[in-house]
Amino acid sequence: MNEIKLALLGSGGAGKTAILVRFLTKRFIGEYASSANSLYHKRLSIDGRQLNLEIFDPCSQSGGSRCILEEPVNWADGFVVVYNISDRMSFLHAKSVLRQIKEAREESNVPVFLVGTKQDLCNARQVCEEEGRSLAQEERCHFQEVSAAEDYLGISNLFTKLIRHVMDNLKHCAGRRRYSGSKSMAKLINNVFGKRRKSV
Numbered sequence: 091m092n093e094i095k096l097a098l099l100g101s102g103g104a105g106k107t108a109i110l111v112r113f114l115t116k117r118f119i120g121e122y123a124s125s126a127n128s129l130y131h132k133r134l135s136i137d138g139r140q141l142n143l144e145i146f147d148p149c150s151q152s153g154g155s156r157c158i159l160e161e162p163v164n165w166a167d168g169f170v171v172v173y174n175i176s177d178r179m180s181f182l183h184a185k186s187v188l189r190q191i192k193e194a195r196e197e198s199n200v201p202v203f204l205v206g207t208k209q210d211l212c213n214a215r216q217v218c219e220e221e222g223r224s225l226a227q228e229e230r231c232h233f234q235e236v237s238a239a240e241d242y243l244g245i246s247n248l249f250t251k252l253i254r255h256v257m258d259n260l261k262h263c264a265g266r267r268r269y270s271g272s273k274s275m276a277k278l279i280n281n282v283f284g285k286r287r288k289s290v
């Protein structure tokens with residue numbers, strides 16, 4: 091069984107949980123009463139391979155995104171960096187997150203997806219699609235705009251694509267030390283990610 095670990099990063103309210111819940115359950119839930127970091131588990135099969143997926147979704151209220159950038163940026167095999175297309179501050183935050191991932195994981199060539207979400211709110215758009223695309227080009231990561239409210243397929247494709255890149259990258263890195271050493275995992279989850287674990 092392949093273990094794949096993903097982390098969603100981005101500013102508070104950017105739409106991280108909405109994207110993740112859409113991917114895991116196909117549903118869009120308007121409000122989430124979450125005040126803690128969450129680790130979601132999912133088994134799935136991609137290209138005939140059984141995968142054990144763990145996805146970390148930090149809650150901004152618990153200072154989660156700060157934690158993951160300070161300590162366990164090495165935990166994840168791939169990242170989804172989320173901003174809200176109707177909030178320029180969230181785009182600037184995403185830019186800074188991309189830089190920090192790059193600094194910390196330069197050698198590993200870790201797959202990253204920059205995601206502009208809330209595409210349905212295009213009347214209130216503050217970040218044009220081209221800006222997102224060129225930032226992604228600059229930072230050599232993938233890019234997509236989505237709407238968790240309106241589009242399941244786009245989000246599902248995004249995660250599938252990221253997971254494929256992660257699998258390729260892990261194959262490529264085989265033999266080298268995997269960044270997220272399994273010995274420290276339990277400690278990492280308990281200390282940094284809080285104790286909530288969810289299976290969907």
Ligand SMILES: Nc1nc2c(ncn2[C@@H]2O[C@H](COP(=O)(O)OP(=O)(O)OP(=O)(O)O)[C@@H](O)[C@H]2O)c(=O)[nH]1
Nearest residue numbers: 102103104105106107108120149150208237238239
């Ligand atoms: N219209 C619209 N609203 C969205 C979309 N995605 C999320 N929202 C709303 O935006 C708000 C914040 O979404 P969350 O998914 O909780 O954002 P988050 O990044 O997880 O926020 P924190 O948990 O605070 O870090 C919620 O009210 C969602 O319903 C979208 O695609 N379209």
